[in-house]
Amino acid sequence: MAFDSKPVPSSYRGALRGMLWLVGWIVMMFAAANLLGTSYRLTIGANAAIAVLLALSVVIVTGFAGQFSLASAAFYGIGAYGSGILTTSYGWPPLAAAVVAAFTAGSVALMVGRPILRLSGHFLAMGTLALNEIFILLIVGFPDFTGGNDGKGGVPSFSVWNYDFASLQQQLYLAWSVVGVALYLTLRLQYSRMGRALAFIRSDETGSAAVGIDPGKAKAMAFTISAVFASVAGSLYAHFLGLVSPEPFNVMASVQILVIAVLGGIASPWGAVVGGITYALLHELIVFAVPRFFGAAAVGAGSQFVVGMLLVVLLIVRPQGLASFAQLVRGWFGRSDSKDGEQDLVPSTQISLCNTPAGTNVLKAVDLSRSFGGVHALSNCNIDVSAGEILAVIGPNGAGKTTLVHVLSGALSPSSGEISILGSNVTRQPAHLRAGRFGLARSFQTPKIVTGLSVKSNAALGAHRLGAMGFFGAMVPTRAGFREESAIDEAALQALRAVGLGWAFERHADELSLGHRRLLEIGRVISQKPTVILLDEPAAGLTRVEKEELVKLLVLVRKAGYGILLVEHDMDVIMALADRIHVLVFGKTIFCGSPADARSDANVIAAYLGTKPKELAL
């Protein structure tokens, strides 16, 4: 599974870029702190940093992973209360308190994340909203410990050993240094193996499992990282203000944090910076302007009103957020993002060879059945695929072909029967393990392409199972990480060239036609270096020329030694490719044998032409 260890030059370049980034950030921060000058402006600057951190936490969980969480304020609160209580009631040093608080927030998120992130859409929103409410009720409900509604004062300023971040200027440095680190980590995550995985989960969870990503685990991890970011923001808040009280951490605050992220562009880390700064300035404007319209007593409600309306207007007018203005400006100067490589109509690269010797049984299903209520979509089906052969599964509409692919790949569980890959029983294994550990690769009837990613990143998703870098490895730069990433890159490019899409690698995937999307999905399948390949109607909707290209490509894939199960309707494609044919009618196998025999089999002819011979008992 591991890649060959050969030196990769880009690892040094990557590390160098990271260093330059850090130096640049520090210089800019000091310049900003000196330019700001007055204490009022410095306070806004520190508030902005906290807003940016909170927005980054939303970017990771909602922007990257697509999970709509309304619990960010609770984790923000865990940080603030953790730091506040530990430093005042127990006299802990602030750094230790912040670390323990962040650890607590992360642990809570990890524990709650897995079950609650099984929910989606509205239900996840309501569930996380309930979590946030529970947090507030706990805070208010244990006043001896938390100070209840009055909160807890006297939180000291942040200090590391003997160095005290007491002045506003020092606080600004501290906050923006933390933001710099968090931003760097988030940017690294975005373009990493796990970042791509989150993008696939956001776009389609079934698809992500088919390349070996464990959606449940990845979502819980994203939730955890987001919680840690929010908790750190909370610790900073507690030390800057010297006071914690329940109100800034209620559900309303979660929505405000969401507004900051939406303001900048919910999936953009730089957008979080723009959003955080804009929000901090806007907040001052609101505090200044609202009393003039609503009276001095109305600052709270007035600013809330502005925030709510801002959210609505923003979503209607510019849902991509302020960060999208950068793209707009780039567009004015006529620079296009994507440039094409050379057009190579004929696949220029060999497909990487299959490891399994030809003729070995790679996929076996015995007595496989699946029913939906009273409908027997699949009954007692026996499947055998060997390396280096194409087994075509055909049958009229509703014959159970797609059900078969779903059951074999683990997207559906069988009602009865056994499935094994290379001799290992995988019947009880979830889809992501069948793909990740056992090397089953599949395509979908409607190609599951992540339109937000480039063509190359889509192909790189196939190589997900070949890598090992988790979230930590993705965010913290290491030599092994750089090496793995460039190896994945190379595997993706090779697969793209093999399917004839090498020229389009820098394009956005949503620019591709259906035919090209099909090819891209097959490229992704190839870059999985699979044990067995399942293709679900790859020719559907293609033009005649595209079908011919597809046939040529699949011949090459077979030649490279892969075993393929091909579900298809198109008889020309089947006759050009199939080594054996398996015919399903209403979930039952009526024929299994060579293409030549299939043509003359009375049952097959009956199933396709509609007559019903006596010997066929359906």
Place this chain on the structure above:
Amino acid sequence: MLDTQFLTQVVITSILAGVVYGSVGLAFVTVYRVASVINFPQADLGLVGAFVAISLSTASNMMQLLGAILASAAVSAVMFMGVLYPLRRASLLVQTIALLGGGIGLQSLMQLQYGTGPQILTQFTAGNPIMINGAAFPLQGFWILAWGVIVVTGLHAFFEWTKLGRAVQACAIDRYAAGLVGIPVGLMTFVAFVLGGVISGVAITVQAPLSYVTVASGLALSLKGFIAAVMGGGERIIPTMGAGVLLGLLEGLVIVWLPVSLQQIFVLLCLLAILMFRPTGLGGRTAHGI
């Protein structure tokens, strides 16, 4: 050990509160069955009605109720036209966030107008409460029960027995196809949205004489209505009301064993448990991805 008078009182209060939860739940169901969105600020829309009724303190009860109906209908219409309609082609995630934003805007406007303090409405029917087992059943309770019955029978009859009721549900299942067969999808979702506002508006208004209403109480009420809707299967009318009453009883009886401070936590844990055991979403319909 348990005092039967106390217990009876708890049951009476809980059932009345439960009918209100059930009504708010039915408001959710009405909007969901037609527009296929969960209208997060459902109870806030209703609260507007209650506050308008309170501000019409010199008017007769009927005028107050009429004011509540008109106000919650109007504010629902504004919410629909201002938030949901411009985003009708946006993703569910965007619609939900926007409705949340609209709800916050609405809540803060109410706070600016009516303040944060608790307010109360005078009883619709004057007179002494009926004594059952030593516990008091307030006459206002009949208004709450009556509204519950009206909502349940009305919605049940509309969705199950009328052709229009069946037609509007097609909007939620497939907007495009519903439009193709001639159902005015936009109008129907608008009507459902306004109807949802009125259902919760009247429910909260008739309850207002029994318990104080505050501007901030919308969130908790929305959550409980949502719980009732999910428990009732999300689509069905009578089970939703049943679930609301059950939730009210559960919430009320829990005080008998748990300290008050843990009561709301218990209710929220119920919500989480219910959500977990229904991972595919309302009524078994496949959950919408975002």
